[in-house]
Amino acid sequence: MIKDDFELSYSKELVLKFEEANRKIKANEENGRLDPDGWQMMQESNDALRSKIIAEIVEYEALVAHDPDKPVVLGIENLGYLSDLLIKARIAFKITYKELASFLRCTEEQTVAF
Numbered sequence: 001m002i003k004d005d006f007e008l009s010y011s012k013e014l015v016l017k018f019e020e021a022n023r024k025i026k027a028n029e030e031n032g033r034l035d036p037d038g039w040q041m042m043q044e045s046n047d048a049l050r051s052k053i054i055a056e057i058v059e060y061e062a063l064v065a066h067d068p069d070k071p072v073v074l075g076i077e078n079l080g081y082l083s084d085l086l087i088k089a090r091i092a093f094k095i096t097y098k099e100l101a102s103f104l105r106c107t108e109e110q111t112v113a114f
Helices: 005-027 030-032 036-065 080-090 099-102 107-113
Strands: none
Touching: 005 036, 030 036, 036 080, 036 099, 080 099
16 A cells, blocks of 8 residues: 555556566567466566556545545455555545544554554
8 A cells, every 4th residue: 555655656666667577578589488377477467566556556646636625435345454544544634643643532653553
């Protein structure tokens, strides 16, 4: 999960690196002939990782672009992702850890640690 603009920038760099890696893999036809399954698996694994990162970029950019005066619907699959939900809410509503802590009725340190 992308939590800030620094991680966003790094994630965009990773997408470009995965694209470049796949271009190199596809260009190496000899490996495709010698080990077609491994060659295909490398491409597919790169594509899967790239797609996951792109989905995180899209999600983060949507949260950043969200109008904090409007409601937002966020969900989690299980309680293990509760901290992600709080991070997403903080980003969407453009509030600080201190403001989130006040809302949660705990200290800023507890909020950051959670």
